[in-house]
Amino acid sequence: MLHAIIMAGGAGTRFWPASRADTPKQMLPLVGDKTMIRQTVDRLAGLVGPEQTLVVTNERLVDAIVKQLPELPTASIVGEPCKRDTAPCIGLAALLVCRDDPEATMAVMPADHVIQATDRFQAALRQAAAMIEREPEQIVTFGIRPSYAAEIFGYIQRGDALEDKASYRVKQFREKPDAATAGEYLASGDYYWNSGIFVWRAKTILDALAERQPETLARLKSIVDDWGSDRQHEVFTREFTAIEGISIDYAVMEHATNVAVIEAPFDWDDLGGWQSLTRLLGTDDDKNTIVGKHLGLKTKGTIVRTDDQHLVVTLGLEDMIVVHTPDATLVANKRDEESIRRIVKEIEAKGWKDYL
Numbered sequence: 001m002l003h004a005i006i007m008a009g010g011a012g013t014r015f016w017p018a019s020r021a022d023t024p025k026q027m028l029p030l031v032g033d034k035t036m037i038r039q040t041v042d043r044l045a046g047l048v049g050p051e052q053t054l055v056v057t058n059e060r061l062v063d064a065i066v067k068q069l070p071e072l073p074t075a076s077i078v079g080e081p082c083k084r085d086t087a088p089c090i091g092l093a094a095l096l097v098c099r100d101d102p103e104a105t106m107a108v109m110p111a112d113h114v115i116q117a118t119d120r121f122q123a124a125l126r127q128a129a130a131m132i133e134r135e136p137e138q139i140v141t142f143g144i145r146p147s148y149a150a151e152i153f154g155y156i157q158r159g160d161a162l163e164d165k166a167s168y169r170v171k172q173f174r175e176k177p178d179a180a181t182a183g184e185y186l187a188s189g190d191y192y193w194n195s196g197i198f199v200w201r202a203k204t205i206l207d208a209l210a211e212r213q214p215e216t217l218a219r220l221k222s223i224v225d226d227w228g229s230d231r232q233h234e235v236f237t238r239e240f241t242a243i244e245g246i247s248i249d250y251a252v253m254e255h256a257t258n259v260a261v262i263e264a265p266f267d268w269d270d271l272g273g274w275q276s277l278t279r280l281l282g283t284d285d286d287k288n289t290i291v292g293k294h295l296g297l298k299t300k301g302t303i304v305r306t307d308d309q310h311l312v313v314t315l316g317l318e319d320m321i322v323v324h325t326p327d328a329t330l331v332a333n334k335r336d337e338e339s340i341r342r343i344v345k346e347i348e349a350k351g352w353k354d355y356l
Contacts, residue, residue, distance in 0.1 A: 002129050003104050003202075004048040005093040008037050008057040008065065008111035009080055013344045014273040014337065017328035018305065021356050026111040027064060030271060031280050037111040038068055047122045048107070054096065055111070056080065056089045081237040087251035088216055088243050091209050094202040095224040104202045105132050113195075114280060116267035124265055128199035131167065131260060139256055140199040141170070142264040143192025149182035152272045154194035154249070156261050157185075170259040173249060192261060195268055198248075208252045216243050216251075273337050274303050274321045292324075301334070328355050 012025030019025045026036045034042070037055070044053065050071045057065055059079030066077055078096070080089065090108055097104045107125050115121050128140040143156045159171035173194065177185060185191035209217045219239040226235040253259065269280055278289040288299060292306030299314040306312045306324040314322060321337065323330040332340065347355050 001052060001101055001104060002048055002125070003052045003054065003097050003101065003106050004044050005090065005097075005106050005108045006037070006040055006053065006055045006111050007086060007089055007108065008055050008061070009083060009089065010110070010112060011083075012112065013341045015271075016340055016344050017323060017325045017330050017355070022060065022064070024061070025271060027061070027068070030277070031114050035068060036113075036271070037065065040109065040111045040113070041069055041072070043115060043118050043121055047125060050076070054078065054093050056093055057111075058083065081240050083245065084240060084243050085245040086248040087209065087213060087246045088220065088240065090205060090248050091213075091217055091220045092223065092240075094205050095220055096227065098202050098206070099224070099227075102203070105129050105199065106202050106205070107197070107199050109197045110270075112271055113197075114267075114269040114271060114276075117265075120266040124262060125199065127166065127262060131164070132199060132201060135258075136201050137204055137258055138200070139204060139253075139259045140167070141253075141259060141261050142195040142197050142268075143261045144195050144264050144268045146186050146191065146193050149179065149186045150193065151176060151179055151182050153270060154196075155182075155185050156192045156194050158190055158192065158261055162260060167260045167262045170261050173254050192263065193268075194249075195264060196270070198253075205252065208256065212255060213246065213251050216246070219243050273340070274305070274323065275334060275337055277303055277305070303334075 008026050010024055010026060012019035015025045018028055029035050032039065041053065051073065053072055053076055055065060055072065055077045057077065057079055059081055062077055062079035066074055094106060097106060124142060131140050132138055141156065143158065154176055155174040157171040157174060158168035160169050162169060206217065219242060222239045223236050226232050269276060277291065281289050283289050286299060287301045288296060289303045291304065293308050293311045294304045294306065295311065295313045298316045301319040302314060302317050302322065304312050304314065304322045310324055312322060312324055319334045321330065321332045321334055344356065
């Protein structure tokens with residue numbers, strides 16, 4: 001049976017000041033009227049039922065997610081006691097799914113992606129699940145045909161076409177490149193953006209973790225052994241905190257030899273920062289991307305996000321980011337967008353917890 005695992009534990013610090021500890025980007029309506037996590041679950045409707053959907057998040061977000069996703073059983077929203085990256089998150093989800101469905105196939109996805117055309121997205125998941133049915137030990141991922149030489153995404157280098165002629169063997173995973181390398185990837189035609197969405201048998205990923213991360217898997221098994229008991233919280237906190245954080249890419253994907261990539265038939269974007277809004281929402285005649293009430297004079301290439309009750313006026317700005325929230329305002333040069341993470345650290349160092 002197909003299960004959906006939604007990873008919703010990210011902090012989204014590059015979207016400060018809108019994204020905060022209690023309302024990270026996956027809990028915000030950054031594109032459209034619905035929050036990112038609500039859109040992610042809605043995208044699965046008719047393909048994966050609520051009983052087969054598992055959300056793994058930070059424990060402080062559990063109550064808020066329960067309210068946003070009332071159709072999911074409360075037990076299907078798991079709150080990690082601390083952040084330990086994607087490999088422990090996925091390993092825990094695989095063990096929990098296997099308790100009731102040892103032959104489960106898992107579709108693993110982040111909660112903060114923008115994906116257009118739900119029908120094509122579901123068709124791609126069905127294609128991947130069918131590939132797993134034919135070859136149970138295979139891992140399937142989705143590559144996004146690059147439209148420009150992006151430095152903000154990881155890449156997948158494809159190899160030979162598989163028998164179905166609709167997918168390829170993965171030759172290599174590549175980290176985020178510099179500008180020159182990204183240009184080479186784009187020109188070659190053999191590289192995809194890494195979507196971070198995977199389909200595999202739960203048993204396959206557990207076997208891979210047993211080989212590459214045995215200590216992590218042992219601690220995760222200890223957690224699941226006490227799942228549902230009166231010791232669950234105590235054991236979960238103790239064992240999960242002791243795990244060394246590592247991404248699924250480093251732990252498994254970069255070492256795996258049985259990975260196939262499907263060229264995604266759906267439109268995709270990983271909301272990495274405020275400049276993502278320009279790609280998704282477009283610009284006006286002055287190349288500005290505006291959300292909310294704004295008056296711009298001599299303003300070009302600027303992103304403004306506010307609401308309809310607060311007017312933002314810009315004069316003589318070019319290539320800037322302006323984000324208004326009720327208690328904090330960001331004004332930044334686009335070239336310094338990556339430094340927004342540093343802003344969050346500086347605020348934390350000053351002890352200004354109300355702004356985090």
